[in-house]
Amino acid sequence: MAQTRPAAAVPTSFDDLSIDELRRRSSDKWRKYPADVLPAFVAEMDFALAPxxxxxxxxxxxxxxxxxxxxxxxxxxxxxxxxxxxxxxxxxxxxxxxxxxxxxxxxxxxxxxxxxxxxxxxxxxxxxxxxxxxxxxxxxxxxxxxxxxxxxxxxxxxxxxxxxxxxxxxxxxxxxxxxxxxxxxxxxxxxxxxxxxxxxxxxxxxxxxxxxxxxxxxxxxxxxxxxxxxxxxxxxxxxxxxxxxxxxxxxxxxxxxxxxxxxxxxxxxxxxxxxxxxxxxxxxxxxxxGVTWLDDLLLVLDRNRRLMGELLMEQLPAIRYQPPQGTYLAWLDCRVLNLPREPVEFFLEHGRVALGPGPKFGSSGAGFVRMTMGTSAGILREIVERMSAAVPRPA
Ligand SMILES: Cc1ncc(COP(=O)(O)O)c(C=O)c1O
CATH class of the missing domain: 3.40.640.10 (Type I PLP-dependent aspartate aminotransferase-like (Major domain))
Structure with missing residues (x-):
């Protein structure tokens, strides 16, 4: 589905994000949860505004x-x-x-x-x-x-x-x-x-x-x-x-x-x-x-949807994920993990990651979470690492 693009084409400036800087924002995304929680619940991106x-x-x-x-x-x-x-x-x-x-x-x-x-x-x-x-x-x-x-x-x-x-x-x-x-x-x-x-x-x-x-x-x-x-x-x-x-x-x-x-x-x-x-x-x-900036953004989001697939494959292969054809949203089927509670609550408590609650998207969303991927490669990696570390491994 996705066209393959050389990695060099992805503009690196979008990855230049610091969590400390982001936490200085006053929007709901950065104020809703305590400072140790990484927010990926709302359909909002972390990148600097288009010039x-x-x-x-x-x-x-x-x-x-x-x-x-x-x-x-x-x-x-x-x-x-x-x-x-x-x-x-x-x-x-x-x-x-x-x-x-x-x-x-x-x-x-x-x-x-x-x-x-x-x-x-x-x-x-x-x-x-x-x-x-x-x-x-x-x-x-x-x-x-x-x-x-x-x-x-x-x-x-x-x-x-x-x-x-x-x-x-x-x-x-x-x-x-x-x-x-x-x-x-x-x-x-x-x-x-x-x-x-x-x-x-x-x-x-x-x-x-x-x-x-x-x-x-x-x-x-x-x-x-x-x-x-x-x-x-x-x-x-x-x-x-x-x-x-x-x-x-x-x-x-x-x-x-x-x-x-x-x-x-x-x-x-x-x-x-x-x-x-x-x-x-x-x-x-x-x-x-803003079209040139938008075209750059799409290269980054294209990279992110692939990176997301790679990170999940490495760290949480049981989660089912279909890379989106549009948007920066990942709809993650966590049912095979058999978590003790709805995944959104589990990952918030044990991973300190705030995701979108699947059941709110309709009854078929039980066992799913929605994650926003409109962020840097580094933050995306940290989100998946936190989720992976939270999942109990067989002894
Ligand atoms: C499909 C869809 N419609 C509407 C909205 C909300 O848009 P607005 O803030 O313009 O009401 C969103 C926000 O994420 C959305 O994803």
Whole structure:
């Protein structure tokens, strides 16, 4: 799956991270646990900001540009250019709506586009807030779990069709998929678009990880599938994962048809006031000037997913791991270890490593943990070493 690249091509500057420096950060990742715990639980990277993003933020601070956000043609145009070059997706900048973050956008769209108790289909194991935010919007979660195919996790298109047949009104599609790292193929997505049209289902396509499609995988934006898809799809995109700026609070909902434009026009007007202006500035710089940095990052993440496989093979060969096709997330099947408790609790207590709890991703996540690999080779090594040292060995 992954293209082989010469090791020399991986930029070494990304490995220049010091845990002491990282601990000076005040974000949740570095404050949630005591100082002896290595955090790898949240979908956040440890690398220094992309230089163009850092420069744009410094300039904004220099001119005290810290007021409320305003709708931004610059951002819409920068996103459109990025999408065209990266994904061959011709999006209309006029169809871009700023939202504070992807989950707020999804929740607010559900509020205006559904009736109480409408079914929303998701594909577990999946990003845990999908469960809570669907409930928060007054809707009902309908599960169409991923299945294990010969090539790792696959969509169960028959289960999806049954869910639509049974009356679900919305499909919350996660692509690239968190936590499995699947980047879905065009043929699978065309079938989804066909099913959604047949059963008149609204598709909310969460593409927050799209910039992180790794070598060997090509992200296909749902809205690039054509008119039929555009008539019933709202895409949610963001620079926050690719360039690691989630705390700056800016994401984008994108529509490509009058029908969907009518839906986003009903979103609360005050949504823009909850968007971070520094997020708008940083996202514009990321899409416009941050592509070289992103390409370097992808080389590092590609290296990391392979390194992860090697480290596990050496130290914890019982853990099952399928390198992700996109994102920096490792979804680790620890069931064969037969640990005395859920792995997330075990590795926190005995390894002092904080991971994402598998069961929160759906019932099929019991016995799994999610680990963030967006860090240096040295820190990745230390995480796996700590996990390995924690596992009891036969006497
Ligand atoms: C698939 C997916 N959707 C949404 C989010 C949350 O994004 P935001 O902070 O923009 O709500 C994440 C964060 O990890 C995610 O992985």
């Amino acid at each position: 163009p993003v850092a420069a744009a933020l410094r300039q904004a601070v220099g001119r005290s540009d810290t007021g409320y956000a305003s709708p931004s043609d610059d951002l819409s145009r920068a996103l459109a250019t990025f999408a065209a070059q990266r994904f061959q997706w011709q999006l209309d900048p006029a169809g871009v709506v700023l939202i504070p973050d992807v989950m707020v956008g999804i929740t607010e769209v559900l509020r205006v586009a559904t009736a109480p108790d409408d079914g929303v289909v998701i594909n577990p194991p999946v990003y845990p807030p999908f469960y809570t935010h669907i409930a928060e919007a007054g809707c009902r979660v309908v599960e169409a779990p991923l299945v294990n195919g010969s090539d790792g996790y696959e969509l169960d298109l028959a289960a999806l069709e049954r869910a639509f047949q049974d009356g679900a009104r919305v499909y919350l599609f996660c692509n690239p998929h968190n936590p499995t790292g699947r980047v879905f193929r065009r043929a699978e997505m065309e079938r989804i678009a066909e099913l959604a049209a047949t059963y008149d289902v609204l598709v909310l396509s969460d593409e927050i990880h799209a910039p992180l499609a790794l070598p060997g995988a090509q992200h296909v934006p749902f809205l690039s599938l054509g008119r039929r898809a555009a008539d019933r799809t709202i895409a949610f995109v963001s620079a926050t994962k690719g360039w690691n700026i989630p705390g700056l609070k800016c994401a984008q909902a994108v529509v490509g048809s009058d029908r969907m434009r009518a839906v986003v026009q009903r979103l609360p007007e005050e949504l823009i006031a909850r968007v971070g202006n520094l997020g708008v500035i940083a996202s514009t710089a990321a899409y416009r000037d």
